[in-house]
Amino acid sequence: MPFPSSHNSGIAEWRGAFENAEVNALHAKCFEHRELADDWWAQVNHFSLGWVCIRRPARLVGFVNVAWDGGVHAFDLDTMVAPAFQRQGIGKALIEEAVAHTKRTDCEWLHVDFDPHLGPFYFDACGFKPTSAGLIPLK
Structure with a gap:
């Protein structure tokens, strides 16, 4: 169910x-x-627990995919906010909605990876x- 999020x-x-x-x-x-x-x-x-869309008013300006392993781990992937709409609370609203719905499942963890400059967000x-994590580049 959609909810009006903060920061308009x-x-x-x-x-x-x-x-x-x-x-x-996007x-x-x-x-x-x-x-x-x-x-x-x-x-x-086919592969995701869910996803979140934000429109303003009819234009898609925000999206995040919540993938999962079919068990207890969910993963925020491809968090996106259109450049013209960044720094307006849309990214936070995407994550809040993803967290709220993921909590209603049997998942125990919600993971995310990101470039260092996005740490404060x-x-x-x-x-x-x-957390500590590992990565093997495949290409």
Whole structure:
């Protein structure tokens, strides 16, 4: 169920409807790459616990995917806020909605990884705690 979030960020909607083209466009802008033609709808419906969309008013300006292992671990992936709408509370509202819905499942952990410059957002604004992790680059 959507809820009005803080900072006039828009309505955060768990498992909200979206078009692949709008998520592909948002992903390209947020991660600075060419626009792809990925089938986000099929991917999140097949592999994810859920996702959050924020629109302002009808335009998709925020999105986060909550993937999971089918057990007790969930993962925030691809947190995106359109550049023109950043620093308005939208990212925090995305995470708050993701956390609220993930708490209603059997998951025990919500993980996120991010570039170092995003630490203040995830640790201070969203309440994630630092942990040790490992990474093997595959390409």
